Amino acid sequence: MTPSLGSLTGRVHALSMRARAWLTVAMLMLLALGMAYGLIAIGRPAPAGVPSAASPSLVLSGAEFCQFPGVSDALPDDRCGWKSVRLAKLWKGPSEHDLADAWYRLRFHLDAVPERPLAMYLVAFNRTGRLYVNGQLLREVGPMHEPLPLNWNRSQYAVIPAPMLRAGENEIEIQQRAYGWDLGWLAPIRLGSEEELRPVWQRRVFWQNDLVRLLGACTGAIGVFMLGVWLGRRKDAMYFWFGCVSLLWTAFSLDYFAYMPPVTPWLWERFVESAPVLRGVLMFMFALRYCGMRRPVIEAVSWLYFLVGAAAIFGEFMPNDTIDLWYLIVLVASAYFFFLQTIVGLRRSLVEGVMMASASMVQIVLSGYDLWLYSANTWTDRVYLAHFSAPLYLFVVGTILIRRFTESHNAAEKLAGVLEQRVSAKAAELERNYEQLLEARRNEALALERTRIMSEMHDGIGSQLTMALSLVRRMDREADPAHNGEDGRVATVLRESIEDLQLIIDSLEPVENDLLTVLGTLRYRLQDRLGKGGIELQWNVVDLPPLPMLTPHSVLSILRIVQEAFANCLKHSGATRIAVTTGLRGEPGIDETAHIGIVDNGNGIQPRQGAGRGMENMRRRAAALGGRLLVTSHAGRTEVLLEFPTLRLRAA
Amino acid sequence: MPETVELPQELPTRILVVDDDDAFRETVCAAIMRDDTLVLAEQVSNAEGAREAIAHGEFDVALIDLGLPDGNGIDLIREIAATRPETDVMVVTVFGDEAHVLASIEAGATGYLLKRSLNDTLGATVRELRAGGSPISPVIARQLLHRFKKDSPVPSQPPVVDDGGLSEREREVLLFIAKGFTVGEIANMLHLSAHTVATHVKHIYRKLAVHSRTEAVFEAGRMGLL
Numbered sequence: 001m002t003p004s005l006g007s008l009t010g011r012v013h014a015l016s017m018r019a020r021a022w023l024t025v026a027m028l029m030l031l032a033l034g035m036a037y038g039l040i041a042i043g044r045p046a047p048a049g050v051p052s053a054a055s056p057s058l059v060l061s062g063a064e065f066c067q068f069p070g071v072s073d074a075l076p077d078d079r080c081g082w083k084s085v086r087l088a089k090l091w092k093g094p095s096e097h098d099l100a101d102a103w104y105r106l107r108f109h110l111d112a113v114p115e116r117p118l119a120m121y122l123v124a125f126n127r128t129g130r131l132y133v134n135g136q137l138l139r140e141v142g143p144m145h146e147p148l149p150l151n152w153n154r155s156q157y158a159v160i161p162a163p164m165l166r167a168g169e170n171e172i173e174i175q176q177r178a179y180g181w182d183l184g185w186l187a188p189i190r191l192g193s194e195e196e197l198r199p200v201w202q203r204r205v206f207w208q209n210d211l212v213r214l215l216g217a218c219t220g221a222i223g224v225f226m227l228g229v230w231l232g233r234r235k236d237a238m239y240f241w242f243g244c245v246s247l248l249w250t251a252f253s254l255d256y257f258a259y260m261p262p263v264t265p266w267l268w269e270r271f272v273e274s275a276p277v278l279r280g281v282l283m284f285m286f287a288l289r290y291c292g293m294r295r296p297v298i299e300a301v302s303w304l305y306f307l308v309g310a311a312a313i314f315g316e317f318m319p320n321d322t323i324d325l326w327y328l329i330v331l332v333a334s335a336y337f338f339f340l341q342t343i344v345g346l347r348r349s350l351v352e353g354v355m356m357a358s359a360s361m362v363q364i365v366l367s368g369y370d371l372w373l374y375s376a377n378t379w380t381d382r383v384y385l386a387h388f389s390a391p392l393y394l395f396v397v398g399t400i401l402i403r404r405f406t407e408s409h410n411a412a413e414k415l416a417g418v419l420e421q422r423v424s425a426k427a428a429e430l431e432r433n434y435e436q437l438l439e440a441r442r443n444e445a446l447a448l449e450r451t452r453i454m455s456e457m458h459d460g461i462g463s464q465l466t467m468a469l470s471l472v473r474r475m476d477r478e479a480d481p482a483h484n485g486e487d488g489r490v491a492t493v494l495r496e497s498i499e500d501l502q503l504i505i506d507s508l509e510p511v512e513n514d515l516l517t518v519l520g521t522l523r524y525r526l527q528d529r530l531g532k533g534g535i536e537l538q539w540n541v542v543d544l545p546p547l548p549m550l551t552p553h554s555v556l557s558i559l560r561i562v563q564e565a566f567a568n569c570l571k572h573s574g575a576t577r578i579a580v581t582t583g584l585r586g587e588p589g590i591d592e593t594a595h596i597g598i599v600d601n602g603n604g605i606q607p608r609q610g611a612g613r614g615m616e617n618m619r620r621r622a623a624a625l626g627g628r629l630l631v632t633s634h635a636g637r638t639e640v641l642l643e644f645p646t647l648r649l650r651a652a
Numbered sequence: 653m654p655e656t657v658e659l660p661q662e663l664p665t666r667i668l669v670v671d672d673d674d675a676f677r678e679t680v681c682a683a684i685m686r687d688d689t690l691v692l693a694e695q696v697s698n699a700e701g702a703r704e705a706i707a708h709g710e711f712d713v714a715l716i717d718l719g720l721p722d723g724n725g726i727d728l729i730r731e732i733a734a735t736r737p738e739t740d741v742m743v744v745t746v747f748g749d750e751a752h753v754l755a756s757i758e759a760g761a762t763g764y765l766l767k768r769s770l771n772d773t774l775g776a777t778v779r780e781l782r783a784g785g786s787p788i789s790p791v792i793a794r795q796l797l798h799r800f801k802k803d804s805p806v807p808s809q810p811p812v813v814d815d816g817g818l819s820e821r822e823r824e825v826l827l828f829i830a831k832g833f834t835v836g837e838i839a840n841m842l843h844l845s846a847h848t849v850a851t852h853v854k855h856i857y858r859k860l861a862v863h864s865r866t867e868a869v870f871e872a873g874r875m876g877l878l
Binding site for chain 2: 451454455457458459462463466467469470471473474495498501502505506509510511512514516517519520521523524527528532539541543
């Protein structure tokens, strides 16, 4: 892959990462919008009035209400002290510690007995009780004995069979039972056809209970996952605190859909009352760690704040109005750390910042709304919303954390890959260096040996031969004062011996596998003689790559062959011009050969005894190189071509 | 070297010959006699005599044999290079092999001669040398390239003139010589005079000598000798 292509795919990858992040934001926003729409739709109060053709349902918001001092299952008579009330009606038992009963009577008029059953929809009914129609038991809303079920956020639906109804006045009697420390309440009741009311009830159950159950399961999964991450990375405490927030939310959300509380109703109510502050403190712990901050004093103060409040709730000495203040302070404080979180998120990336900001904003607004609803201390048709904003917040932050986790994991993996590459590159380099070192040591040893031999030859036999040559030359001059400077027979033998020694010495020189240096050395040695012979040398060579086969042994063979070719030109041919050429043929690793050509313009090779033997020697040496000698000769042009395999490996 | 450069020379070049081979000295002296541009300043057969001559003698070129009975020719070269920078030193070798020649150049020699062919080449080589050109073989060129490459300054540092490294032109000349081209051919290819190319070689030799000296000083300093 070329670097430019690599960087391009990298950019595309970064682009798709960003696109995916924005897609997540968009989906979460869409989800929030969808929820808001659904909630507004079911939160809209039903129109009150009489049944008509267009709106066949009937809303009963007026009732007669009476309360017994104790608990009794008998339908009270007129001595109970009935009084007219508007629904929704909230009531409280006479004693904090006992169960309490209350009764309602609602009347409605039917012109005739309907052919089909009549549906009854009770938007809110706390906490349990029985429904009667015209003095006959229709159904129980829940068990009437301890522990009472958790019905505060659950709408009720019942079907009145036609035979229980009559033309004219009809009466619905409702028995309601609640704890003394609790509030009992009944919202306006709707009557209508099953086709109309069943979907209304189902929609309410979906938004109010089922969806919360689903979200609670999700936050539970997120919490468990985060705690798992934390177990693997203890030093990243933010995962721990976030896991705690998520699991606390899941536990708290039971209040919205569980039928029976997991602990006694009293304990459960105390937990539900203190949970929002606990959640705030846990979120604060998380936010600090997300921002990479630690504030030991403020952290201690917030824990103390929670513990004191929780003690007051469980000890039942929390004044009613104070609990709202207790919540409000947490809400205001959370606005501050949401702000911090958003800043840190923005510093990381725009996407993360925007996600943080929007989730925090939704969380604050909806929690504020719920607090307002709660502090009104009255029943309304409106739905509590924090249980939607909290999961939204948890999803957003969870997404961010998971993304961060995967990012750091990816980064670590990439780093590991890079490291691995570096290590293997280093290992390869070390190996190469080691081989080079070995090679260098071998070469050093060879060079040392070579130097020793050369020094021996230079100072020993070389010096002696040279001395002998100058002695013989002097003797020649002394014997014949008219000596023309030509070497005599002995001097010639001595000179040729020295020249052969020179050739051996040259073959031992460090030519670094360069054929041109080998040939150039020979040229350098022969230059004076060629010049004296009036021969022009044309150096028509091309550069060749290093040939590892050029060892002293093969160099000597090549030098001898080429020298012999030159000698032939000089001695016999009468040439005035010699051209030296070089070249390569074939494929490295398969059939690559190098060739050296010596072409002269002499009168061709004569079939003479000496020349024949010389040529025979050249052929033998060429064969020893694994190559061959090609000679073409005619008057005016003689070419001696030496060809030998380079033994080079195929280029990587 | 065959490239002969005609220089207007009023005075013949004075030559000091240091060699323990009598027959050889005789040959050299005869060759000097035959050449009008050369004159024998002094001939000595050992290192002691050579030192005396170096200290007091008058000569322009020293012809030095490396193997003397009472000392090393390399030391003599170093002495001359240190005390008489205007003097050229030529080493007389049997084979002109890289080991002997490079050691001599490092000591400060700027030329060399083959003992057996000295009779024919002495005059031309000395004249060339005095004119500023030095002889060089392909193997020596290659070794020089190697030397300077190995010691080349860190690539990130900007090259400084005369820092002991090779100029681009010098490197080019060495590369051509290593590939067997003659000074004349190189001059043609680079559009220079043959003399300029030969001068490059001498400069390179001087650089190597300077380089070797600084390296020696550096090494000595490192070993605590200085």
